[in-house]
Amino acid sequence: xxxxxxxxxxxxxxxxxxxxxxxxxxxxxxxxxxxxxxxxxxxxxxxxxxxxxxxxxxxxxxxxxxxxxxxxxxxxxxxxxxxxxxxxxxxxxxxxxxxxxxxxxxxxxxxxxxxxxxxxxxxxxxxxxxxxxxxxxxxxxxxxxxxxxxxxxxxxxxxxxxxxxxxxxxxxxxxxxxxxxxxxxxxxxxxxxxxxxxxxxxxxxxxxxxxxxxxxxxxxxxxxxxxxxxxxxxxxxx
Ligand code: VGL
Ligand code: ZN
Numbered sequence: 001x002x003x004x005x006x007x008x009x010x011x012x013x014x015x016x017x018x019x020x021x022x023x024x025x026x027x028x029x030x031x032x033x034x035x036x037x038x039x040x041x042x043x044x045x046x047x048x049x050x051x052x053x054x055x056x057x058x059x060x061x062x063x064x065x066x067x068x069x070x071x072x073x074x075x076x077x078x079x080x081x082x083x084x085x086x087x088x089x090x091x092x093x094x095x096x097x098x099x100x101x102x103x104x105x106x107x108x109x110x111x112x113x114x115x116x117x118x119x120x121x122x123x124x125x126x127x128x129x130x131x132x133x134x135x136x137x138x139x140x141x142x143x144x145x146x147x148x149x150x151x152x153x154x155x156x157x158x159x160x161x162x163x164x165x166x167x168x169x170x171x172x173x174x175x176x177x178x179x180x181x182x183x184x185x186x187x188x189x190x191x192x193x194x195x196x197x198x199x200x201x202x203x204x205x206x207x208x209x210x211x212x213x214x215x216x217x218x219x220x221x222x223x224x225x226x227x228x229x230x231x232x233x234x235x236x237x238x
Contacts, residue, residue: 030236030237030238031237032072032237032238033074033175033177033237034175035172036172036173036174036175037075037173037174037177038076038168039066039073039077039177040076040079040176040190041066041070041079041135041179042079042152042179042181042187043079043080043081043117043180044059044062044063044066044126044181045127046126047081047116047117047123047124048081048116048182049127052123053114053115053116053117053123054113054114054116054117054211056181056182056209056211057209057210057212059181059209062181062207062208063127065179065204065234066132066179069204069207069237070135072238073134073177075136075171076132076134076136077135077136077138077152077164078132078135078137079140079141079186080117080124080126080139080140081124082117082119082124082140082143083116083143084118084144084145085118087118088105088110088145089113089148090115091112092115094112099113100113105147105156106146106147106157107156107157108156110148110156119143139164141155144160147160150185150188150189150190151186151193152186152190152193153165153193153194153196165193165197168199175201175202176191176201176202177204178191178194178208179208180207181208181209182208182211183205183210183217183220184217184219185211185216185220188203188220188224191203191227191229192223192229195227201228202229202230202231203224203230203232204232204236204237205232206234
């Protein structure tokens with residue numbers, strides 16, 4: 001075989017291997033969400049974008065990506081981080097603590113955040129650019145003053161349910177496509193709890209942005225992968 005031909009062939013093969021490693025094969029048909037699929041839009045709120053109280057770098061960039069994805073879904077669930085004033089996850093609630101430090105609460109280690117997403121404030125409102133007229137339910141979470149809830153399914157004690165799993169099951173939904181903010185906190189915890197609840201779960205990477213606190217983004221992808229969460233791009237959907 002001619003050396004150039006062989007090089008080209010090897011290059012093509014390694015490309016195919018790289019694609020296979022992502023779980024999507026070369027030339028695979030695009031995913032078409034069906035009646036048993038739902039798009040989950042996590043915490044795309046003013047608090048988590050530029051100008052908000054806990055801004056995620058580039059957070060607002062997910063908005064056009066999510067709007068475009070939403071057109072292809074028959075079922076859409078929106079979540080909002082929805083804290084009481086003086087919430088246990090706020091550094092300001094704990095004497096001598098600063099944002100991004102940790103503390104021990106009854107359910108384990110809690111990262112302490114700046115005051116954010118307080119119920120009823122403009123900071124907690126959904127981003128104005130989100131165009132989700134067909135969204136069917138908004139799940140608010142983190143409203144128990146003494147307990148955080150990154151996950152849209154289970155609060156931080158891993159016992160208290162938000163009711164989302166029951167809602168989705170009652171509606172016959174089997175497959176979830178998760179987007180929003182932040183990849184390494186509320187998106188990751190939602191994705192992993194969704195697996196625990198028995199759903200097939202995809203995270204659409206380019207429809208998320210991360211906080212990335214002390215390597216939390218890489219750790220989150222590793223944990224999600226170990227639980228069978230699939231990592232895809234918005235271009236993988238029809
Ligand atoms: C979130 C930190 C604190 C999130 C919520 O939506 O990822 N992160 N509260
Ligand atoms: Zn929060």
